[in-house]
Amino acid sequence: MPTSLCGTWDMISNVNFEGYMSALGISVYLRKIALRLKLRKVIEQQGDQYIIKTLSTFKNYTISFKIGQEFEEFTKGLDNRHMKSTATWQGNKLLCEQTGEKKNRSWIHWVEGDKLHLELYCEGEVCKQVYRKNVNE
Structure with a gap:
């Protein structure tokens, strides 16, 4: 059984x-705004359904x-x-x-200790984000 990703996670690093x-293809203007944001991830599991929310003071996104x-x-x-997406566990x-x-x-999410790692891939670029579990849970 994979490690649970569920919880509230606050960003501590954001590389590339x-x-x-x-x-x-995001505009320079929106990139400058996005680079200043401290993101929060909320990951929930309801039965076999996963819900991942990315929250910020600027925009929120849920899948x-x-x-x-x-x-x-x-x-x-x-x-x-618009795209077609498929999520699978690999270990x-x-x-x-x-x-x-x-x-x-x-993208790939995984947990090591009290940290959630996220790597985002697109056309050869890799962004590495790390989040720490919110202590108020």
């Missing part, structure tokens, strides 16, 4: 976010999916693209492959 956003089932994703407020890592107009797009 600008490179990743540039690969997505909901079942492991192994392809789902339609619209990244409204991010890069505003203790939750991998999501995203198929659409951008090549080699995906």
